[in-house]
Amino acid sequence: MNMPCKKLQKSLVAFLAFVLTLASPNLLHAADLANGEKVFKANCALCHSLGTNKITGPGLDGVTKRVPQPFAEWMHKWIKNNAALRKSGDAYANKVYADNNSTAMTIFDGTLTDAQIDDVIAYIAAPPKAPGPDTTTVATGGGTSTGEKKGGGGWGILIIIGILAVIVTVLRTVRKSLQTVVDQKDGEKPTEERGVWGDIKHWIYHHKTKFAVICIFFFAVSTVYGWEYLWGIDVTPGYQPSQPINFMHKVHAGDNAIACLYCHSGAEKGKVAGIPTLNVCMNCHKGIQGSNPDYQKEIAKIYYAVGWDPAKADYTNPPHPVQWNRVHALPDFAYFNHSQHVVVGKVECEKCHGDVKTFTTDKQFAPLTMGWCINCHRETPVQMEGNGYYTKLHQAIKKNFGEDKKVTEADMGGLECGKCHY
Ligand code: HEC
Ligand code: HEC
Ligand code: HEC
Ligand code: HEC
Ligand code: HEC
Ligand code: HEC
Structure with missing residues (x-):
C-alpha cells in the first residue's frame, strides 16, 4: 500500500x-x-x-x-x-x-x-x-x-x-475518495472495490494476532456476563403477581397503621406468617365499605367472597373463596422459620420484605437466594438483650467469644447446612 x-x-x-x-x-x-x-x-x-x-x-x-x-x-x-x-x-x-x-x-x-x-x-x-x-x-x-x-x-x-x-x-x-485521488495522481489503476466484508477479511488476514486478541476479549466478556446471567435465573426480586382483590398494604399498614401481626399473626408463633382469612378482614369491613368508588368496588369483592349482604348486614349469600397469588416461595428443600427471625432474632419485617407500608401491590423484595440468607447470618449480630428465655445461653456465648466481639448468627451455627435444609 x-x-x-x-x-x-x-x-x-x-x-x-x-x-x-x-x-x-x-x-x-x-x-x-x-x-x-x-x-x-x-x-x-x-x-x-x-x-x-x-x-x-x-x-x-x-x-x-x-x-x-x-x-x-x-x-x-x-x-x-x-x-x-x-x-x-x-x-x-x-x-x-x-x-x-x-x-x-x-x-x-x-x-x-x-x-x-x-x-x-x-x-x-x-x-x-x-x-x-x-x-x-x-x-x-x-x-x-x-x-x-x-x-x-x-x-x-x-x-x-x-x-x-x-x-x-x-x-x-472519505478514505475511498482520497485513495482514488491518490491513485489517479500516481497514474495507478483505481484500487479494487472490496466492500465492507471484504475489507474486514483483508484486515483479519493481515492482522491475525490482533484479531485473536479481540476474539479472546469478546469471549471473556461474554463468559463473564453469561455466568452472571445464569446465576440470575429463577432469582426474582421484584416479582409482583396481580391479586384477586387489590389489597393495598399502603392503605392498611401505612395510612391506617394496622400492625403487621394483626393480620400475619403466624409470624410470631411459628414457621409461616400466613395470609389472614377474610373473617379477619370482615372485623373491619362489615363497617368500612370504602370512601371512594375504587375502594368500594374492591371491598365489594370481599363481600362477594364471604357471602355478605351489606343491605341485610348478614351472611346470606353463597361464599366464593378467594385465592391469593403467592408472592414469596422458597423451594421445598429449604427451611425458613418466621418466629426464629421475628421473635428471637428481632429482625424487622422490612429487612426481608422491603417497605411494605408503601406497597400498593405486593412484591418480592429480597432475592431469597441461599447467598442472601447466608450473608445476613454472617453480618447480623445476635440480639443478646431482652430475650429472657435465652439470657443464660447468651451469657455463655459471650464468655466464649469475649464481651466485645460481635457475635453473629454465623458464629452460632447459622451456616450449617442442616439448619436450613431438610
Ligand atoms: C389488614 C391486614 C394486613 C396487614 C395489616 C398487613 N398485611 Fe401483609 N398481607 C395481607 C394480605 C391479605 C396479603 C395477601 C394479598 C397480597 O399479597 O396482596 C398479604 C401479603 C403479604 C406479603 C406477601 C405474602 C406472599 O404471598 O408471599 C408480605 C410479605 C406481607 N403481607 C407483609 C406484611 C408486612 C411486613 C406488614 C406490616 C408492615 C403487613 N403485611 C401488614 C394482609 C395484611
Ligand atoms: C383493622 C381494620 C381493617 C382490617 C382488618 C382490614 N381492613 Fe381493609 N380497610 C380498612 C380501612 C380503614 C380502609 C380504608 C377505607 C377508606 O379509606 O375508604 C380499608 C380499605 C380497604 C380496601 C380498599 C383500598 C385498597 O386497599 O384497595 C380494600 C380492598 C380492603 N380494605 C381489603 C381488605 C382485606 C382483603 C382485608 C383482609 C385481609 C382487610 N381489608 C382488612 C381497614 C381494615
Ligand atoms: C429474615 C427474613 C424475614 C423476616 C424478618 C420476615 N420474613 Fe416473611 N418471609 C421470609 C421468607 C424467606 C418467606 C418465604 C417463606 C417460604 O416460602 O417458605 C416469607 C414469607 C412471608 C409471607 C408469605 C406467607 C408465608 O409465611 O409463607 C408473609 C405473609 C410474610 N412473610 C410476612 C412477614 C411479616 C408480617 C413479617 C414481620 C412480622 C415477616 N414476614 C418477617 C422472610 C422474612
Ligand atoms: C435480615 C437477616 C436475616 C436473613 C435475610 C435471614 N436470616 Fe436466618 N437468622 C437471622 C438471625 C439474626 C438469626 C438468629 C436468631 C437468634 O438470635 O437465635 C437467624 C436464625 C436462623 C436460623 C436458626 C439458626 C440456629 O442457630 O438455630 C435458621 C434455620 C435460619 N435463620 C434460616 C434462614 C433462612 C433459610 C434464610 C433465607 C431464606 C434466612 N435465615 C435469612 C437473620 C437472618
Ligand atoms: C442500620 C441502618 C442503616 C444502614 C444500613 C444505612 N444507613 Fe444511612 N442512615 C441511617 C440513619 C439512622 C441515619 C440518620 C443519621 C444517624 O442517626 O446517624 C442515616 C443517614 C444517612 C445519610 C444522611 C441523610 C440525611 O438526611 O442527611 C446518608 C446520605 C446515608 N445515611 C446513606 C447511606 C448509604 C449510602 C448506605 C448504604 C451504603 C446507608 N446509609 C446504610 C441508617 C442506616
Ligand atoms: C441460612 C440458610 C442456609 C444454609 C445454612 C444453607 N443453605 Fe443451601 N439453600 C438455602 C436456601 C434458602 C436455598 C434456596 C435458594 C434458591 O431457591 O435460590 C438453598 C439452596 C441450596 C442448593 C440448591 C442450589 C441453589 O443454589 O439453589 C444447594 C445444593 C444447597 N443449598 C446446598 C447447601 C449446602 C451444601 C449447605 C452447607 C454448606 C447449605 N446449603 C447451607 C439456605 C441455606
Missing part, C-alpha cells in the same frame, strides 16, 4: 481510538450506576428508601441538596465512617444523628471499597425514576409479573455503537 494511504489509515485508527476514549467514560458511568444500585440494595435499602419516607434512616430523596457541599465528598466520608465524621465535629453529621434519635448508621469502612461508595453515591444522586405512590388505579389486574429491569446502560451502549458505525462509514467513504 502506498504512503498517503497508510498515513490515512493510521489517523483513522487514531481517530477511532479517540472516539472510544471519549465514549468510554459513558460506558463506565453506566456500569457505575448499575453497580451503585446493587450496592444500595444490598447495604442501604434495609434502612433507607429513595423516597421521602423514613425506614430506620431518613428517606434519601433530595439528600444531595441538604448535606454539606460538595455532597459527594461529604457523603463519602459519612458512608465510610459516620461515627468518625461525627467525632471530627462535623456539624451536619451531628445534627442528622440527633434528628434521628441518635440511631447509629452502619460503618462501611472495610465492607465497601471507595469505588463502591462512589458508585452508590452516584446512584443516590440520580436513581432511576421510581413509580410514584399510586392510590387511584385499583385492580387494573392484567399484569402478571414485572421482573425488575436490570442495568439501564443498554441503550447508551447501543447509541454509542450506532454513532461509531456512522463515523466508520463516513471515514471509509
Whole structure:
C-alpha cells in the first residue's frame, strides 16, 4: 500500500481510538450506576428508601441538596465512617444523628471499597425514576409479573455503537475518495472495490494476532456476563403477581397503621406468617365499605367472597373463596422459620420484605437466594438483650467469644447446612 494511504489509515485508527476514549467514560458511568444500585440494595435499602419516607434512616430523596457541599465528598466520608465524621465535629453529621434519635448508621469502612461508595453515591444522586405512590388505579389486574429491569446502560451502549458505525462509514467513504485521488495522481489503476466484508477479511488476514486478541476479549466478556446471567435465573426480586382483590398494604399498614401481626399473626408463633382469612378482614369491613368508588368496588369483592349482604348486614349469600397469588416461595428443600427471625432474632419485617407500608401491590423484595440468607447470618449480630428465655445461653456465648466481639448468627451455627435444609 502506498504512503498517503497508510498515513490515512493510521489517523483513522487514531481517530477511532479517540472516539472510544471519549465514549468510554459513558460506558463506565453506566456500569457505575448499575453497580451503585446493587450496592444500595444490598447495604442501604434495609434502612433507607429513595423516597421521602423514613425506614430506620431518613428517606434519601433530595439528600444531595441538604448535606454539606460538595455532597459527594461529604457523603463519602459519612458512608465510610459516620461515627468518625461525627467525632471530627462535623456539624451536619451531628445534627442528622440527633434528628434521628441518635440511631447509629452502619460503618462501611472495610465492607465497601471507595469505588463502591462512589458508585452508590452516584446512584443516590440520580436513581432511576421510581413509580410514584399510586392510590387511584385499583385492580387494573392484567399484569402478571414485572421482573425488575436490570442495568439501564443498554441503550447508551447501543447509541454509542450506532454513532461509531456512522463515523466508520463516513471515514471509509472519505478514505475511498482520497485513495482514488491518490491513485489517479500516481497514474495507478483505481484500487479494487472490496466492500465492507471484504475489507474486514483483508484486515483479519493481515492482522491475525490482533484479531485473536479481540476474539479472546469478546469471549471473556461474554463468559463473564453469561455466568452472571445464569446465576440470575429463577432469582426474582421484584416479582409482583396481580391479586384477586387489590389489597393495598399502603392503605392498611401505612395510612391506617394496622400492625403487621394483626393480620400475619403466624409470624410470631411459628414457621409461616400466613395470609389472614377474610373473617379477619370482615372485623373491619362489615363497617368500612370504602370512601371512594375504587375502594368500594374492591371491598365489594370481599363481600362477594364471604357471602355478605351489606343491605341485610348478614351472611346470606353463597361464599366464593378467594385465592391469593403467592408472592414469596422458597423451594421445598429449604427451611425458613418466621418466629426464629421475628421473635428471637428481632429482625424487622422490612429487612426481608422491603417497605411494605408503601406497597400498593405486593412484591418480592429480597432475592431469597441461599447467598442472601447466608450473608445476613454472617453480618447480623445476635440480639443478646431482652430475650429472657435465652439470657443464660447468651451469657455463655459471650464468655466464649469475649464481651466485645460481635457475635453473629454465623458464629452460632447459622451456616450449617442442616439448619436450613431438610
Ligand atoms: C442500620 C441502618 C442503616 C444502614 C444500613 C444505612 N444507613 Fe444511612 N442512615 C441511617 C440513619 C439512622 C441515619 C440518620 C443519621 C444517624 O442517626 O446517624 C442515616 C443517614 C444517612 C445519610 C444522611 C441523610 C440525611 O438526611 O442527611 C446518608 C446520605 C446515608 N445515611 C446513606 C447511606 C448509604 C449510602 C448506605 C448504604 C451504603 C446507608 N446509609 C446504610 C441508617 C442506616
Ligand atoms: C389488614 C391486614 C394486613 C396487614 C395489616 C398487613 N398485611 Fe401483609 N398481607 C395481607 C394480605 C391479605 C396479603 C395477601 C394479598 C397480597 O399479597 O396482596 C398479604 C401479603 C403479604 C406479603 C406477601 C405474602 C406472599 O404471598 O408471599 C408480605 C410479605 C406481607 N403481607 C407483609 C406484611 C408486612 C411486613 C406488614 C406490616 C408492615 C403487613 N403485611 C401488614 C394482609 C395484611
Ligand atoms: C383493622 C381494620 C381493617 C382490617 C382488618 C382490614 N381492613 Fe381493609 N380497610 C380498612 C380501612 C380503614 C380502609 C380504608 C377505607 C377508606 O379509606 O375508604 C380499608 C380499605 C380497604 C380496601 C380498599 C383500598 C385498597 O386497599 O384497595 C380494600 C380492598 C380492603 N380494605 C381489603 C381488605 C382485606 C382483603 C382485608 C383482609 C385481609 C382487610 N381489608 C382488612 C381497614 C381494615
Ligand atoms: C429474615 C427474613 C424475614 C423476616 C424478618 C420476615 N420474613 Fe416473611 N418471609 C421470609 C421468607 C424467606 C418467606 C418465604 C417463606 C417460604 O416460602 O417458605 C416469607 C414469607 C412471608 C409471607 C408469605 C406467607 C408465608 O409465611 O409463607 C408473609 C405473609 C410474610 N412473610 C410476612 C412477614 C411479616 C408480617 C413479617 C414481620 C412480622 C415477616 N414476614 C418477617 C422472610 C422474612
Ligand atoms: C435480615 C437477616 C436475616 C436473613 C435475610 C435471614 N436470616 Fe436466618 N437468622 C437471622 C438471625 C439474626 C438469626 C438468629 C436468631 C437468634 O438470635 O437465635 C437467624 C436464625 C436462623 C436460623 C436458626 C439458626 C440456629 O442457630 O438455630 C435458621 C434455620 C435460619 N435463620 C434460616 C434462614 C433462612 C433459610 C434464610 C433465607 C431464606 C434466612 N435465615 C435469612 C437473620 C437472618
Ligand atoms: C441460612 C440458610 C442456609 C444454609 C445454612 C444453607 N443453605 Fe443451601 N439453600 C438455602 C436456601 C434458602 C436455598 C434456596 C435458594 C434458591 O431457591 O435460590 C438453598 C439452596 C441450596 C442448593 C440448591 C442450589 C441453589 O443454589 O439453589 C444447594 C445444593 C444447597 N443449598 C446446598 C447447601 C449446602 C451444601 C449447605 C452447607 C454448606 C447449605 N446449603 C447451607 C439456605 C441455606
